[in-house]
Amino acid sequence: MATVLIENLTKVFPPTANQPNQVQALGGLNLSITGNVLVAVLGPSGCGKTTLLNIVAGVEQPTSGSVRSVQDGVPAHISYVFQEPRLLPWRTVVNNMIFVQDRKSDRSRREAEFYLSMVGLGDVADLYPSQLSGGMQQRVNIARAFLVNPDILLMDEPFSHLDALTGRSLRDYLQKIWSQTRKTALLVTHDVNEAVELADRIIMMRPGGVIFDDIPVNLPRPRHPSNPDLQFLQNDILRRFDSMEAAVRFGVG
Amino acid sequence: MSDLSIVTPDSVAQLSDREIRRSIRRRWVTRTSILLGWGAFIGIWYILSDIVFRDPRLPSLHLVLQRAGRIIATPGFGSDLGNSVLRLLGGFLLALVISSVLGLLIAYSDWWRNLLQGFLQLIVSIPTIGYAVLALVLFGISPIGPVLTTMLVSIPYITLNVAQGIAGVDRRLIVMSEAFGRTRKQIARDVLLPSSLLSLLSGARLAFAVAWRMELLSEIFASSQGVGFQIRSSFERYDTQAMLAWTVIFVALMLIFEHLVLRQIDRWASHWRSAEPSATR
Numbered sequence: 001m002a003t004v005l006i007e008n009l010t011k012v013f014p015p016t017a018n019q020p021n022q023v024q025a026l027g028g029l030n031l032s033i034t035g036n037v038l039v040a041v042l043g044p045s046g047c048g049k050t051t052l053l054n055i056v057a058g059v060e061q062p063t064s065g066s067v068r069s070v071q072d073g074v075p076a077h078i079s080y081v082f083q084e085p086r087l088l089p090w091r092t093v094v095n096n097m098i099f100v101q102d103r104k105s106d107r108s109r110r111e112a113e114f115y116l117s118m119v120g121l122g123d124v125a126d127l128y129p130s131q132l133s134g135g136m137q138q139r140v141n142i143a144r145a146f147l148v149n150p151d152i153l154l155m156d157e158p159f160s161h162l163d164a165l166t167g168r169s170l171r172d173y174l175q176k177i178w179s180q181t182r183k184t185a186l187l188v189t190h191d192v193n194e195a196v197e198l199a200d201r202i203i204m205m206r207p208g209g210v211i212f213d214d215i216p217v218n219l220p221r222p223r224h225p226s227n228p229d230l231q232f233l234q235n236d237i238l239r240r241f242d243s244m245e246a247a248v249r250f251g252v253g
Numbered sequence: 254m255s256d257l258s259i260v261t262p263d264s265v266a267q268l269s270d271r272e273i274r275r276s277i278r279r280r281w282v283t284r285t286s287i288l289l290g291w292g293a294f295i296g297i298w299y300i301l302s303d304i305v306f307r308d309p310r311l312p313s314l315h316l317v318l319q320r321a322g323r324i325i326a327t328p329g330f331g332s333d334l335g336n337s338v339l340r341l342l343g344g345f346l347l348a349l350v351i352s353s354v355l356g357l358l359i360a361y362s363d364w365w366r367n368l369l370q371g372f373l374q375l376i377v378s379i380p381t382i383g384y385a386v387l388a389l390v391l392f393g394i395s396p397i398g399p400v401l402t403t404m405l406v407s408i409p410y411i412t413l414n415v416a417q418g419i420a421g422v423d424r425r426l427i428v429m430s431e432a433f434g435r436t437r438k439q440i441a442r443d444v445l446l447p448s449s450l451l452s453l454l455s456g457a458r459l460a461f462a463v464a465w466r467m468e469l470l471s472e473i474f475a476s477s478q479g480v481g482f483q484i485r486s487s488f489e490r491y492d493t494q495a496m497l498a499w500t501v502i503f504v505a506l507m508l509i510f511e512h513l514v515l516r517q518i519d520r521w522a523s524h525w526r527s528a529e530p531s532a533t534r
């Protein structure tokens with residue numbers, strides 16, 4: 001069973017050319033995730049979501065605090081769905097998939113094609129990324145993350161660059177492929193809709209990289225956006241954000 | 254099921270008739286001016302050979318071309334040409350490998366960048382004849398001199414272009430590779446080099462133009478075989494016709510290579526850019 005344990009995590013970025021002051025991206029974050037759950041981290045843009053994922057993925061170092069990701073006592077194997085497709089433009093779709101595989105074998109291609117077909121892209125394996133629409137490229141991004149059979153799956157607003165209809169159809173693909181694999185997953189998003197539709201648990205974050213609320217979502221899958229329970233939950237979450245803002249504004253939080 | 258953002262053939266902008274006509278006209282203007290340039294070259298040659306000098310010091314172009322034909326037909330021709338081409342390719346390929354490594358070093362470390370930039374500028378600023386003479390002094394009459402000098406003059410052009418290409422690589426692709434646990438070596442081979450390949454190739458084109466001239470020059474000074482050697486020995490026999498014929502042959506071959514082969518390689522390397530949008534989905 002996979003576990004992510006985050007303790008007192010902070011990240012401060014030094015001043016840069018376009019921002020004269022240092023930025024506190026994460027302000028002492030504590031979080032523990034365990035088991036085959038999909039956890040959403042919900043918060044407005046700039047609140048430190050990408051920074052959090054980058055630190056969990058190990059591509060960025062924290063200023064202080066610790067992150068431990070373990071699977072049965074050993075370091076967990078992590079994969080990442082990025083906000084943009086991040087495909088190598090000179091490799092075909094299937095070769096982009098094979099690129100992230102550790103052991104290349106005769107089976108590599110078949111495995112890659114299997115995950116491509118899970119997101120409905122069985123027949124574009126030999127095209128180049130530039131030949132696909134944005135939504136199709138993003139599906140490759142998702143398939144690639146599942147291909148490496150990770151213990152923990154990180155997803156950074158994978159639908160935010162797509163138009164609403166394409167985003168919805170991709171969410172369906174994600175629900176399907178996640179339900180079949182049930183990977184421990186951390187999904188970062190600024191979209192309340194998306195969080196209630198996909199997550200088993202929603203963690204709410206505010207600017208400065210601070211968690212202010214954490215609620216379970218016990219609704220059966222597959223969930224449809226028009227489900228009144230989802231609507232109800234969504235309103236509840238929006239209210240929580242409102243009162244957090246009021247509290248911050250009046251210096252109570 | 255399928256996306257709405259499908260690329261259809263209709264969405265590709267159509268050129269208007271006027272634009273098409275204009276682009277055809279522009280192409281013809283370009284072609285005619287190229288022909289005019291060639292014509293001027295031939296004309297000046299005839300004026301000099303048949304009107305100004307009128308003696309064997311400068312033979313007419315058609316005599317040179319006839320001589321070139323006879324040279325090509327001789328049995329020894331293949332070995333002379335082969336020798337020159339092998340040395341040229343040897344030096345050039347060595348330069349490609351070394352420059353790729355140096356380019357990576359420059360892109361990765363400030364220390365290497367500072368060290369190499371000064372060094373490479375120095376290499377470029379020394380006139381090629383300096384290398385040819387030095388190679389003769391150091392290695393005598395042997396293939397080592399031509400190969401090394403060819404390599405040396407090619408390296409700066411390729412290296413600087415590789416470094417520039419790597420500096421322009423999309424950082425997000427590197428982060429992606431790291432997140433998926435790719436090693437530094439894999440990232441260098443599968444991300445950095447491919448994405449700087451086009452830049453490498455344009456460096457290689459520049460370098461090749463310098464390299465074959467260098468190769469010829471160092472053969473003229475320090476070789477007992479090859480096209481350069483033949484040019485020198487024709488010169489020593491005061492046989493300008495043969496000297497010019499050998500030069501014409503080699504220059505023609507190199508220009509054909511630059512324009513046909515290198516351009517084809519360029520096109521092959523960028524085929525993923527020009528791949529047609531899929532119209533089916």
Ligand SMILES: Nc1ncnc2c1ncn2[C@@H]1O[C@H](COP(=O)(O)OP(=O)(O)O)[C@@H](O)[C@H]1O
Binds near residue numbers: 013044046047049052
């Ligand atoms: N590499 C960086 N250098 C400086 N500041 C950064 C860097 N990355 C992110 N930031 C800043 O940290 C804050 C959080 O960024 P980010 O984690 O990208 O937020 P989110 O993903 O929630 O939109 C922002 O204010 C952003 O400007």
Ligand SMILES: [Mg+2]
Binds near residue numbers: 050156157
């Ligand atoms: Mg972000």
